[in-house]
Amino acid sequence: MHTGMHPVDADLVRRLVARQFPRWAQLPVERFPSGGTVNGMYRLGAEMVVRLPLVRGAVADVTLEREWLPRLAGLLPTSVPEVLGAGEPADGYPWPWSVYRWLAGENPEPGALRAPERLAEDLAGFVAAMRGVELSGAPKAHRGGPLSALDASTRSAIEELRAIPEEGVDCDAAIAVWEDGLRADAGRDEPPVWLHADLMPGNVLVDEAGRLTAVIDFGCVGLGDPACDLFPAWNLLPAGARRTFRDALDVDDAAWARGRARTLSQALIALPYYRETNRAMTTNARHVLAAVQAEEDA
Structure with a gap:
């Protein structure tokens, strides 16, 4: 989608998780398809998701969420992402990344809303x-x-x-x-x-x-x-x-x-x-x- 996209796959995510969060090393990793444009999403077991920037321009978003999500969460009427792990560059991957708690639900489809x-x-x-x-x-x-x-x-x-x-x-x-x-x-x-x-x-x-x-x-x-x-x-x-x-x-x-x-x-x-x-x-x-x-x- 963009020039300068860094290649990311499930094997890389497994290595990053095993090195930095060994307590989660045995959990399955599976790419989660999404319409996102600047981040890759990978399910980590049943309860978590790994989110990694695909382009340099998305890197600042990682630190922004780490700083502000914990402060905003209690002020909002609906669930927001919870950062469970702050990953760092390793194994050839050049940017910070995060592990979040998985939030249940589905994306609404315009033209087919239930309510x-x-x-x-x-x-x-x-x-x-x-x-x-x-x-x-x-x-x-x-x-x-x-x-x-x-x-x-x-x-x-x-x-x-x-x-x-x-x-x-x-x-x-x-x-x-x-x-x-x-x-x-x-x-x-x-x-x-x-x-x-x-x-x-x-x-x-x-x-x-x-x-x-x-x-x-x-x-x-x-x-x-x-x-x-x-x-x-x-x-x-x-x-x-x-x-x-x-x-x-x-x-x-x-x-x-x-x-x-x-x-x-x-x-x-x-x-x-x-x-x-x-x-x-x-x-x-x-x-x-x-x-x-x-x-x-x-």
Whole structure:
């Protein structure tokens, strides 16, 4: 998916675990398939999972989670990853890595949610709790800065998609939504809040009833624009549940425009980039584009 990816396989993970955590050396190791883009996931026995960066750019996420997850866990209404072991470079693997407690659940599938309204309420509760966190020394969120910082990459992605007519993207409509967000962002005066900053369906776990059980992957966590955590409105929830989510968080028009533009930007950039390498990312990108267009047409 990216240049500079370090090769990782189950044999390497077994060696790393055996060397650094011998008490777990006899547990089976099995690759866990996911739509993630910068980390490899390997089940370690029945109760744990090993997560290793695949690219240098993901390395800072490891230390960020080690520092902040223990402090955030007791402040949030749902389960979050628990670091059980802090692995270090060895056996030719160049970066830190972690062992986490396995969290049960499955990723929700947009368009096939079992309880969309209840999930919308659950997600709003999580976002509200994040916004209410008051921990000192917070980092800046990986996302959540000014929308203008994404302007060049967003417009470049739109032009790439113009050259792929089979994707059927209404590029002029995308530009209009993006520019609405830019205008809303120019007048933003809300203070930054704590964000998860990567609320993709792949980072959400639900139970058999479709209720939220956990939120994972806190590698983007930090302070930023509150609108950044509105992503599920378009990347996961159908129209009715989208309204429930918005009402529960009391989102005004300007913040909604910023959140829609941020979610659209992420989808526009992901679609041409991952088109040949990551089906989960491109499937969700297409879902976002359709959801944004439908909302505009309503």
